[in-house]
Amino acid sequence: MVTVQQLADFVHGELVGNGEVPIARARALAEARPGDISFLENDQHLRELPHCRASALVIPKGLPVNGQPVIHVADPLAAFVMIVQLLHGRPDPPPHGIDPKACVHSTATIGPDASVFPFAVIGEGSTIGARCRIHSGVSIGRYCCIGDDVTIYPNSVLYDETAVGNRVIIHANAVLGADGFGYRHHEGRHVKVPQLGSVEIGDDVEIGACTTIDRGTFQATRIGEGTKIDNLVQIGHNCRIGRHNLLVSQMGMAGSSSTGDFVVVAGQVGIVGHIHIGDQAIIGGQAGVTKDVPAGQRMLGSPATPEREQKRILMSLEKLPEIRKEIRRLKQHLGLADDSLEDK
Amino acid sequence: MVTVQQLADFVHGELVGNGEVPIARARALAEARPGDISFLENDQHLRELPHCRASALVIPKGLPVNGQPVIHVADPLAAFVMIVQLLHGRPDPPPHGIDPKACVHSTATIGPDASVFPFAVIGEGSTIGARCRIHSGVSIGRYCCIGDDVTIYPNSVLYDETAVGNRVIIHANAVLGADGFGYRHHEGRHVKVPQLGSVEIGDDVEIGACTTIDRGTFQATRIGEGTKIDNLVQIGHNCRIGRHNLLVSQMGMAGSSSTGDFVVVAGQVGIVGHIHIGDQAIIGGQAGVTKDVPAGQRMLGSPATPEREQKRILMSLEKLPEIRKEIRRLKQHLGLADDSLEDK
């Protein structure tokens, strides 16, 4: 139990109202109850305020107050994260070292203060950087190279020769480096093209649960620095994803395509192979991208077109039944039997 | 080997025909052979009957008979399940206890008659209810709480603080509680918003293989009692799924959206964030839902519209090439050059 004053001091905020109010928990606005502190990220959430039952609030500077004590800060989300961690956080456990139930090859090297949890496997010739956390059941193949401060959650699989930068987070059951989907038709059968490339993940990348990134055929499939990939995403072989992309859940990219920097691809988008999405392009949800996208372009629809065009098409589409009626009326007006035009 | 009479007695059905016919196996109608018993769930499958080679059938009361012995029951599917289990079923193995090859933290508590199989991991402070089956390679994090009679199939991952009700089934390689996809743009980089919430799964929920349900940012992502989720589904952070929903394979829901009770969402549907789908709404396959859906509404298309509207649009769409021709003909009829209207 702390007071609002203590929390205000803790986040270096400015208290307005009664600082003696005791606070037991920190909860999101919709779930907060008396005794809780909550927060407003910006004025867009002001309309939820009348229903708020929290005993105190962290709010941006300049927002009006309405009775309960508030803590004014420049960045309410960051301040609230600090408060949540103070009130409910559990400290990260100390480094675990190599668990005796893990299976680390004698030629693998594990950096200082790294943790390798039970039933994790690290293969021949692989290198794990400092302070990494390799959770239970993770399988790291042969000749992989993992940077410093990397977290790999349980049961993820990295095939042989996968390279991972620093500060990367890989969520549970992700698969990096499985064979690309490459076959040639020969005498009535699909014959596998050996997938001899690898996967390279840049610094500060995050990869979602059950996401799959295939190894290249001869080169590496690459994910650029700072790119964030959601769950259940598919990245095909030989793709090159730029830096600081956001690739949302269930999107898929076929082989040998690429993106520039700061590209945003929304959920369930499909991108065909062998095309390029330019810097800062934004692809809307469920779009089907079939050709190169220029830098900065917003795309929508399947097949995808520039957003403006697609919106005009969608607006017209709603009117389509009306358009048919109009034509019928025009023909009636002209004294044409309903099928007279067709008859000519 | 049993007789049809014995099976009729076993399922408390009414035998019509020769009860002495011996039965060796139970098979689905299309695959049944002489010596087999099969079943018809209802009269919709009557047209398959002439091709049926089964030696006996379980059928609903009131359905006509055509020669081979039949067992009349009120619920043929349920009766056939009993027969399949009698003839081919293997008894569930007895509780296994905690396998010496599992890794259970000393502070975790395991309920009576629970089974924890080899290479499963149960973290600090977690609780497993009575009669649970935690299969091989499952990773249950710290401070999780699992109810009674829960089955978690191999290699599923529950992150820290996941709460699971009673009689829940979680299929292989599902991931509960991975970090939500939350970032803020700051100085040209995507900065991770800590995901401090959790996941809560109600009683009698079933979760498919490779399905991912992200933890909330500050609150819990919740799945209501009795809801059934298929394979490869994505549920974003802070979502609240109501009770008794059916969420079909490969559908995805972005963050902070919610559903009422008895909602049905078909395969590959995408639902944007921050919207609500009302009770008993039905969303058709591949739809893209972009705004709130009222209770009871059926939606289709991407972007989704009420089913009736979408069907009218789709019907008109098929006629679109014809509409263009009609306009050309109208202009010819009026003696207008094909581009004369544009020229004005």
Place this chain on the structure above:
Amino acid sequence: MVTVQQLADFVHGELVGNGEVPIARARALAEARPGDISFLENDQHLRELPHCRASALVIPKGLPVNGQPVIHVADPLAAFVMIVQLLHGRPDPPPHGIDPKACVHSTATIGPDASVFPFAVIGEGSTIGARCRIHSGVSIGRYCCIGDDVTIYPNSVLYDETAVGNRVIIHANAVLGADGFGYRHHEGRHVKVPQLGSVEIGDDVEIGACTTIDRGTFQATRIGEGTKIDNLVQIGHNCRIGRHNLLVSQMGMAGSSSTGDFVVVAGQVGIVGHIHIGDQAIIGGQAGVTKDVPAGQRMLGSPATPEREQKRILMSLEKLPEIRKEIRRLKQHLGLADDSLEDK
């Protein structure tokens, strides 16, 4: 370090140019640098040649040469694969036997020269063929039957009674045999229909990472010989996939549907339940197939129509805003107020 002449001899190709040039590495065309050998699969890649920095090339017979030494062969891809493996390949490790950290049931049988890696589990009564590689963390249930020369990558899960042919490859985190999504509504709840069938995989099938193939209700879900399935694919219960299909990433097929032989289904396609896709049909990306598809048919769109029809619709769709304008102009031409037709 080898010479181009040595590589030409190794692949039985015909050298043109200076055979003494030393080669250190083999790289894909776009990434090749001086000292590398690269390849051109066919004349479609000729336009990339001017940018090529490789010191030597493997090219098809008949393609023109432009200075650097080349090796002419009938099949450049196959020859280049041989060269990559010669220069960079690591030999497959010898059979590993049953690792003492694996968990193999006493009643399971493991074929000669098979490898069972750490933390793999093989259940009661299961059979593993000769030369199989069962990687770490794989879970094979009870009464499974795995053919010869099968590779199962880490953390894949095969439920009880799964049958797998010879030379099958199953990538990491795939799930075979989870329960199909079958429920009946009873007194306001979804009641599970027991899924008592199994999964059967034919010879020479390849299954992608995180792909899920559900067990049948009473029969087997079957994948025909030679079919290749990409990552994150969903195959519902009771489906029967024909031989030599290509099923691309993130496609999904609902229960009880089937395909003929040599069917190609592109990425993110959805196929409803209880329909049949005929031999050699081709389904375009993101299509939504709602009814039977005749043999040889190409389908596009959602709902899917024959490709030719869909292309006409898509072309007209782009013109839709123009069509609306044309009607407005026609009405103006006829001296009709913009809403006069509606007023009648």
